[in-house]
Amino acid sequence: MEIAMQRINKSFGNNNVLKGVDFRLAPGEIHALMGENGAGKSTLMNILTGIISSDSGQIEVDGQKTQFKNALVAEQAGISFIHQEMNNYGEMTVLENMFINRELTNRLGLLKTPVMRTQAKQYLDYLGAEFGLDTLIKDLSVGNQQLVEIAKSLMTNAQVIIMDEPTSALTENEIQKLFKIVKELQQQGVGFIYISHRMEEIFALCDTITVMRDGISVMTTSVDETNVNQIVKAMVGRELTEFYPTRTNQIGDIYLQARGLSRRGVFNDVNFDVRSGEIVAFAGLMGAGRTEIMRAIFGLDHLDRGKIIIRDQLIENHSPAAAIKHGIGFVTENRKDEGLMLDATIADNIDLASLASFTKYGVIDQHTDRVFVDKLIKRLTIKAQSALDIVNSLSGGNQQKVVLAKWIGAGSQVLILDEPTRGVDVGAKREIYDLMNELTNRGVAIIMISSDLPEVLGMSDRINVVYEGQITGTLVTKDATQEAIMTLATGGRINE
Structure with missing residues (x-):
């Protein structure tokens, strides 16, 4: 699936969040979308998936002008969005969360629970999850809740998966498992829009980088043709000579x-x-x-x-x-x-x-x-x-x-x-x-x-x-x- 977003504008009141943003995803590409918090990354993706509408601009999917009415329609069209702030229900089980709005039923309208359990377990096993389907979401760690969200996305057989800070609460072992899965799906033609602040992940996983700053796309380049200093400068408009400040503290009692x-x-x-x-x-x-x-x-x-x-x-x-x-x-x-x-x-x-x-x-x-x-x-x-x-x-x-x-x-x-x-x-x-x-x-x-x-x-x-x-x-x-x-x-x- 190829996606082209052109001249996208969006304001909330007097706050101009997006100011003519261009973004393009090639089929089977892992494309990093980077920028400081507030740069407009999530807003751009919310517009792509129909969560909010743009004020102006155009979206094309496989060359056809497209505007999704909501996230469910976008998902049905093959675009899945894993949000940074997870959309789950703490009092419901893992299984119930995984099949919200996509329950499997028979001709009588009854749930096909065994089939649902088999499918859910298949995807969670694929991610190496070590918790049960009947566990309440509120009893899972933040990292395990993130795994549930990733499994939900994989279940949709999406052609494009948007990941907003997917590894922020995962362990190193879980991150490596996720990268392996992303690479395998890429080989099957799945494209990814990967939003992350972790430089090492971007250079290990992605093909292309687009950097946004203050509602504008300021740089798009191949990962092989850039470096950390160039990306940071594009993101913040200045160079950060030392990422970690020198510790000048005096330790007391x-x-x-x-x-x-x-x-x-x-x-x-x-x-x-x-x-x-x-x-x-x-x-x-x-x-x-x-x-x-x-x-x-x-x-x-x-x-x-x-x-x-x-x-x-x-x-x-x-x-x-x-x-x-x-x-x-x-x-x-x-x-x-x-x-x-x-x-x-x-x-x-x-x-x-x-x-x-x-x-x-x-x-x-x-x-x-x-x-x-x-x-x-x-x-x-x-x-x-x-x-x-x-x-x-x-x-x-x-x-x-x-x-x-x-x-x-x-x-x-x-x-x-x-x-x-x-x-x-x-x-x-x-x-x-x-x-x-x-x-x-x-x-x-x-x-x-x-x-x-x-x-x-x-x-x-x-x-x-x-x-x-x-x-x-x-x-x-x-x-x-x-x-x-x-x-x-x-x-x-x-x-x-």
């Missing part, structure tokens, strides 16, 4: 200690500490227990036993409110469901953890609060018309900045960052890294969970590696390697 933290069947006897001004990374494979340890420290999940000590004082975090009172903030990996109120304003979201500071006798000091919110929006360079914009209207990277602003505004002295740059573009990543540097320079203790090993090595002072609910090793970052981390993350040992 121990601020938080975890001693013997255990939760039956999840993690056991976890011991670590983090000092003021330090970034301690938690590395490991998906499902190792990294996030679960931090959820317990923040009071979201209970501990069976163990102690949490802040500045030599034993604390009891039986709830997030208690953790916040003790100066702990938590940027979760799932910002859509746990980190944000998507239908509320930027101001309301930033205020969540610190509103009491602006309230006296039940009345909010509106002026002081507005100054506080506007200062944080400016400091984190959140791209919005005003503090009253609805968070759901922001790009993924700007939504992540709103979450960070909430905890920075709350004055958190221990900040837990769970996959802080997942789905964030290269320019916004650097801004987040600079912000982390600034916070540690002010003495904030940061715990960072990341599946991105270059990020772990580029932004931490020490690394705790977790395997099956236990810390199998602690590495000083300057002496660490990706190989050493992966050895510990898979149950191996080093320095023996």
Whole structure:
């Protein structure tokens, strides 16, 4: 299938999102679509698949002028869209989610459940999934939820598959499986539009790159004829000489200690500490227990036993409110469901953890609060018309900045960052890294969970590696390697 999009324009109110974009996909091509958050990538794909309409421009599919009425019609025509923010239903099973709006029935209208189970299992097995069809979606990790979305797309026998940050929550092993599947499908003539911020993936997988900046397609080139520096410059309009900033922090005294933290069947006897001004990374494979340890420290999940000590004082975090009172903030990996109120304003979201500071006798000091919110929006360079914009209207990277602003505004002295740059573009990543540097320079203790090993090595002072609910090793970052981390993350040992 060949797709040609010409002179596509789209505005939302006074915000010109697309300004005459051209994009072309050749049959069987893997075409990367890159750009900073807010550049217009997802909007362009939403127009292609009929989710929204363009203001002007033309779409041709196999030489025929086409405009899909909605995503279902586009899917029936052979174009499938795997969104970054997954479209699934937490209270329904994997099987039910995979056959939403495509249920198989007999002549009496009854579900052909055995056939559906066989088909679903075939595609999940193909992806190497290790969960059952009757598992509730809400009980799956973000990475496994992503696998379900990919399996749903493969079931449609699509001729073109659009993938928006498909690997952002997958392990390295899952990513390699996905790449193998993409390459196999390409050999069968399937084309891919691959939206990603991960440079190494683009050069390993894609044939062609189109870069968008501020609603315009500024570069289209063969992967073989470009390099990372050229792409970054096209994306941000400038060169990023150093991707990871130089760490200038002064590490102080121990601020938080975890001693013997255990939760039956999840993690056991976890011991670590983090000092003021330090970034301690938690590395490991998906499902190792990294996030679960931090959820317990923040009071979201209970501990069976163990102690949490802040500045030599034993604390009891039986709830997030208690953790916040003790100066702990938590940027979760799932910002859509746990980190944000998507239908509320930027101001309301930033205020969540610190509103009491602006309230006296039940009345909010509106002026002081507005100054506080506007200062944080400016400091984190959140791209919005005003503090009253609805968070759901922001790009993924700007939504992540709103979450960070909430905890920075709350004055958190221990900040837990769970996959802080997942789905964030290269320019916004650097801004987040600079912000982390600034916070540690002010003495904030940061715990960072990341599946991105270059990020772990580029932004931490020490690394705790977790395997099956236990810390199998602690590495000083300057002496660490990706190989050493992966050895510990898979149950191996080093320095023996």
